[in-house]
Amino acid sequence: MKILIVGPSWVGDMVMSQSLYTMLKRLHPNAKIDVLAPAWCKPILERMPEVNQAIEMPIGHGAFNLAGRWALGRELKARGYSHCYVLPNSAKSALIPLFAGISKRTGWKGEFRYVLLNDLRPDRKVFQYMVERYVALASPKATMLSEVKLENCPKPRLSVDNQIQQATFVKLQLNQDRPTIGLCPGAEFGPAKRWPDNYYAEVACQLIERGQQIWLFGGAKDREVTNKIRAALPQELQQHCYNLAGETSLIEAVDMLAACHTVVSNDSGLMHVSAAVGCNIVAIYGSSSPKYTPPLADKVEIVHTDIGCRPCFKRECPLGHLDCLNKLSPDVVINSINKFIG
Incomplete structure (x- = not known):
């Protein structure tokens, strides 16, 4: 056949x-x-x-x-x-x-x-x-x-190449001296799926202060966003935040995500990749819905607001306020991360 x-x-x-x-x-x-x-x-x-x-x-x-x-x-x-x-x-x-x-x-x-x-x-x-x-x-x-x-339904399971993973560690001068949390702040679909940059920065700040390190993932077009997130951190914390957006190929990103303990992501392709390599997932939904495309992982925390206009499945907010994202506070996401890292 x-x-x-x-x-x-x-x-x-x-x-x-x-x-x-x-x-x-x-x-x-x-x-x-x-x-x-x-x-x-x-x-x-x-x-x-x-x-x-x-x-x-x-x-x-x-x-x-x-x-x-x-x-x-x-x-x-x-x-x-x-x-x-x-x-x-x-x-x-x-x-x-x-x-x-x-x-x-x-x-x-x-x-x-x-x-x-x-x-x-x-x-x-x-x-x-x-x-x-x-x-x-x-x-x-x-x-x-x-x-x-x-x-x-069988869950997706992408294999991990340990040799590529180790070579990428060396290329990007990464280590795992601290537990690693991945943040995926981009979304190819559009801004109505992107949780605010300053909220991601607040999450990163709290996690680094608690002994974690942060890897920021995305493509070259996400580099502007990830630069803003890292720059928003106090100077002394930036050494524990690594901006990998645009620095890896897609397949290198697969192996780097597999090295993360937990990944926080918008509803995006990298969210599904993270789920398929066995990460703990905190999935943030704005205009879209986990009742359509949830991350297919064993350990998932899904966060979203319950305002009446979501999910609208639009690329841009038709009402112009993005409340489905702006009203989702960093504390909600931190509480979900805590269920995985204590």
Whole structure:
């Protein structure tokens, strides 16, 4: 059995999709699973033991490029896939499996995909959680509602490369003389998911005064935010706060997050990575909801406000006040961290 997965394009979604691959391997232990995904996903996919091969998607996210999809589909046809699972909901994402002549093409209804998919699932909203929607595709349509529940979904588990981890320690001049708390203050989705910088700085200050050290995670575009957080600390405490944003590759960040005792994060891709490498998680939700994309870890504390306008799932606050984040005080987050570190 050879399976092609058309994978998602966001870090968090890609991590959560591992739950589907794990379920497929449970059902079909000898199956080979290849994942078609953007190039940046390859290091993440290589940390999933269920994945045989990551295939680079050469067409940019959002681009239609019918000729390019036809050419890629005909190239994949030679691999002889028997099944395909299409995780994005767009019509264009279902074209390549059709062009590849894959006999069984499974996915949720969306964007006029009636002809493109022949194992079409009618309404993904019958499942509350995104991970349930992924895992349900592994079950027959007739039984998926009774078989798939959040508590039965396999949790993502990314492997950790100790050699890369140690090399990154040396490269970034890090040590673990103090217990390490990771802070992930960015969110690719938009500002309505980002807890205020000064709140993160207050948390960092309290933790350092109590003998912890802080590692700040993110990409290059998060560097401005992480610089502000570190600069807001008293001068004598800054030596225990390390700004790693933009200093690591994504796969190095995976291994560095695995070295953290606890991670405090907005609802972001790094939150899901942290959960998948076994960290204790304090997850901060603003405009989004843990009733849709919770961190899939064993030890999780979820914090959010209960104001009436959340969750709105908007990139920017439509009311202009960001109360869902501004009214979530640092003490609430500290109390949640205390449940892990005492």
